[in-house]
Amino acid sequence: MACKPASTLLLSVLLSFALVPGVADGAEPLPSWNEGEAKQSILQFVESVTREGAPTFVAAAERIAVFDNDGTLWAEQPAYFQLLFAVDRVKALAPKHPEWKTQPPFSDLLKGNLKGVAASGEPGLAKILAATHAGITTDEFAASVAEWTRTARHPRFQRPYTDLTYLPMRELLGHLRANGFKTFIVSGGGADFVRVFAERIYGIPPEQVIGSYGGLELRKGADGKLVLMKLAKVELVDDHAGKPVGIQRFIGRRPIFAFGNSDGDQQMLEWTAAGDGPRFMGLVHHTDAEREYAYDRKSHVGQLDKAWDEATARKWTVVDMKKDWKQVFSAP
Amino acid sequence: MACKPASTLLLSVLLSFALVPGVADGAEPLPSWNEGEAKQSILQFVESVTREGAPTFVAAAERIAVFDNDGTLWAEQPAYFQLLFAVDRVKALAPKHPEWKTQPPFSDLLKGNLKGVAASGEPGLAKILAATHAGITTDEFAASVAEWTRTARHPRFQRPYTDLTYLPMRELLGHLRANGFKTFIVSGGGADFVRVFAERIYGIPPEQVIGSYGGLELRKGADGKLVLMKLAKVELVDDHAGKPVGIQRFIGRRPIFAFGNSDGDQQMLEWTAAGDGPRFMGLVHHTDAEREYAYDRKSHVGQLDKAWDEATARKWTVVDMKKDWKQVFSAP
Numbered sequence: 001m002a003c004k005p006a007s008t009l010l011l012s013v014l015l016s017f018a019l020v021p022g023v024a025d026g027a028e029p030l031p032s033w034n035e036g037e038a039k040q041s042i043l044q045f046v047e048s049v050t051r052e053g054a055p056t057f058v059a060a061a062e063r064i065a066v067f068d069n070d071g072t073l074w075a076e077q078p079a080y081f082q083l084l085f086a087v088d089r090v091k092a093l094a095p096k097h098p099e100w101k102t103q104p105p106f107s108d109l110l111k112g113n114l115k116g117v118a119a120s121g122e123p124g125l126a127k128i129l130a131a132t133h134a135g136i137t138t139d140e141f142a143a144s145v146a147e148w149t150r151t152a153r154h155p156r157f158q159r160p161y162t163d164l165t166y167l168p169m170r171e172l173l174g175h176l177r178a179n180g181f182k183t184f185i186v187s188g189g190g191a192d193f194v195r196v197f198a199e200r201i202y203g204i205p206p207e208q209v210i211g212s213y214g215g216l217e218l219r220k221g222a223d224g225k226l227v228l229m230k231l232a233k234v235e236l237v238d239d240h241a242g243k244p245v246g247i248q249r250f251i252g253r254r255p256i257f258a259f260g261n262s263d264g265d266q267q268m269l270e271w272t273a274a275g276d277g278p279r280f281m282g283l284v285h286h287t288d289a290e291r292e293y294a295y296d297r298k299s300h301v302g303q304l305d306k307a308w309d310e311a312t313a314r315k316w317t318v319v320d321m322k323k324d325w326k327q328v329f330s331a332p
Numbered sequence: 333m334a335c336k337p338a339s340t341l342l343l344s345v346l347l348s349f350a351l352v353p354g355v356a357d358g359a360e361p362l363p364s365w366n367e368g369e370a371k372q373s374i375l376q377f378v379e380s381v382t383r384e385g386a387p388t389f390v391a392a393a394e395r396i397a398v399f400d401n402d403g404t405l406w407a408e409q410p411a412y413f414q415l416l417f418a419v420d421r422v423k424a425l426a427p428k429h430p431e432w433k434t435q436p437p438f439s440d441l442l443k444g445n446l447k448g449v450a451a452s453g454e455p456g457l458a459k460i461l462a463a464t465h466a467g468i469t470t471d472e473f474a475a476s477v478a479e480w481t482r483t484a485r486h487p488r489f490q491r492p493y494t495d496l497t498y499l500p501m502r503e504l505l506g507h508l509r510a511n512g513f514k515t516f517i518v519s520g521g522g523a524d525f526v527r528v529f530a531e532r533i534y535g536i537p538p539e540q541v542i543g544s545y546g547g548l549e550l551r552k553g554a555d556g557k558l559v560l561m562k563l564a565k566v567e568l569v570d571d572h573a574g575k576p577v578g579i580q581r582f583i584g585r586r587p588i589f590a591f592g593n594s595d596g597d598q599q600m601l602e603w604t605a606a607g608d609g610p611r612f613m614g615l616v617h618h619t620d621a622e623r624e625y626a627y628d629r630k631s632h633v634g635q636l637d638k639a640w641d642e643a644t645a646r647k648w649t650v651v652d653m654k655k656d657w658k659q660v661f662s663a664p
Contacts (some may be wrong), residue, residue: 252538
């Protein structure tokens with residue numbers, strides 16, 4: 001990197017502050033972000049697309065921002081939280097399914113043999129998802145997720161999972177919305193799962209949550225009322241190349257701002273980058289084993305390898321959690 | 333119907349006016365609607381869910397309103413406009429497909445033998461849709477629809493199809509939005525088709541347009557840029573029982589207000605009606621052969637039969653186009 005004299009650097013930092021909306025009148029945006037390239041790249045991008053008359057100005061209707069959820073807006077270790085929900089759900093349902101005692105992967109799961117569960121591979125995972133995410137109505141499923149978010153505790157932090165959102169990212173969502181952006185979640189997780197709490201913890205309403213989804217069937221319930229049954233058939237895996245598909249299907253226009261943290265987000269970032277006009281692409285890099293977790297190229301959960309190389313080559317913003325964030329989670 | 337003395341009726345009409353937001357300060361809502369039960373049922377419902385402190389009050393986030401498109405927001409005769417687009421598109425593409433001269437249903441279509449096309453049934457229609465709606469990128473498809481809306485003219489009215497929206501329904505969309513509702517289209521037509529013009533003609537952004545959709549595939553285009561290809565495989569037919577499925581999948585919560593015009597909307601209305609709290613269900617009845625069209629139980633397009641019986645039995649609002657609307661379309 002070429003070095004600038006300190007005075008020039010100072011001047012450019014001061015200038016960029018003067019240009020940021022809201023700073024002049026005292027409401028400093030992104031207070032949990034340390035000063036640095038990541039914070040500045042965000043503030044400068046938002047300023048550039050909202051300044052009327054600027055060649056980089058983008059009409060409010062086109063200010064679409066998309067965020068991955070697991071590892072980008074909330075934690076994803078020691079395993080995706082939805083998987084931990086499924087594990088808890090199997091345990092809760094086990095008394096009604098005595099046959100699970102001898103049927104893998106349920107038998108392994110109930111004995112706490114998670115290596116055995118992992119060895120069952122995709123077919124095993126599909127069985128667990130079918131048993132916990134299908135064969136019930138959408139209302140029943142939402143109620144079971146809501147109950148779990150109230151009662152379950154993260155094994156390391158001993159807090160509700162919905163407490164483990166990243167404060168700096170929630171500030172970013174707010175800063176974007178204050179500047180006319182519409183914020184969407186584009187998650188590899190299930191849309192029906194994330195929608196239960198997205199409005200409460202992120203301020204993102206259900207209709208702006210895109211995720212993986214399965215079949216639905218309209219039926220008459222026992223009381224004659226209509227219900228929608230969740231079927232085991234998966235219809236969209238909203239990950240990797242499925243993310244641009246989900247974005248097009250649900251939003252119908254291309255985002256100008258995208259944030260992820262893993263290789264599963266690479267195509268979403270590429271799809272965002274491939275549009276015309278100003279674009280912002282960002283990645284959260286998990287570098288903070290003390291306050292959160294440190295993992296990247298070799299991780300089984302949230303692997304960040306190819307997307308990181310592409311981000312470096314294309315000068316996308318990479319957030320170094322340890323260096324860039326003053327605080328990770330809200331105080332308990 | 334039990335009769336009330338004229339003075340009581342007059343009083344209740346005056347009172348209901350006084351309660352309607354916006355009326356007192358001179359901005360009368362729904363100016364193209366004649367006074368009558370339909371208009372009053374709409375105004376009273378909106379007033380009842382927006383009056384703070386009322387037992388019928390509904391929080392703004394839950395004010396979800398869904399509208400069918402064909403026959404509810406714009407005309408659908410002599411055939412669904414998207415079908416007429418497909419016909420025009422086959423003609424435009426024919427020079428590149430010499431084989432169509434001898435292949436039904438294309439050969440019939442190109443000779444103007446629409447009875448022959450109709451006789452080809454669903455398989456024939458699927459061929460026409462695949463030829464006109466798939467095998468191209470989402471951007472190319474949107475451009476072809478935009479071009480068609482600029483150049484094609486309705487056979488009877490000799491106006492662009494996008495001119496043939498119902499002015500009273502556009503006023504209704506505006507009245508709902510002015511009262512904190514989020515308005516969605518839930519169309520049996522293709523989402524990718526309706527989204528091209530929904531923002532311009534209805535003020536409804538693409539992310540609030542739900543419709544039928546097919547498969548999408550992320551590919552690298554000839555210039556190395558990413559594109560999304562439209563595949564021939566249909567993934568959701570957003571009609572009849574597909575409408576509640578589309579609503580749940582895209583919005584993730586139940587509407588409190590739904591408007592349709594045909595049996596294809598019956599399940600959407602039933603799904604809306606089956607929720608708790610205040611609900612509004614409405615149907616447009618096409619009764620005006622002079623200004624628009626008159627059709628219902630026996631129509632091949634937009635058949636209104638079972639849904640009409642249910643609306644009558646359950647006292648849903650049925651709009652009599654001839655009687656309830658001062659004006660149908662905007663002046664040319």
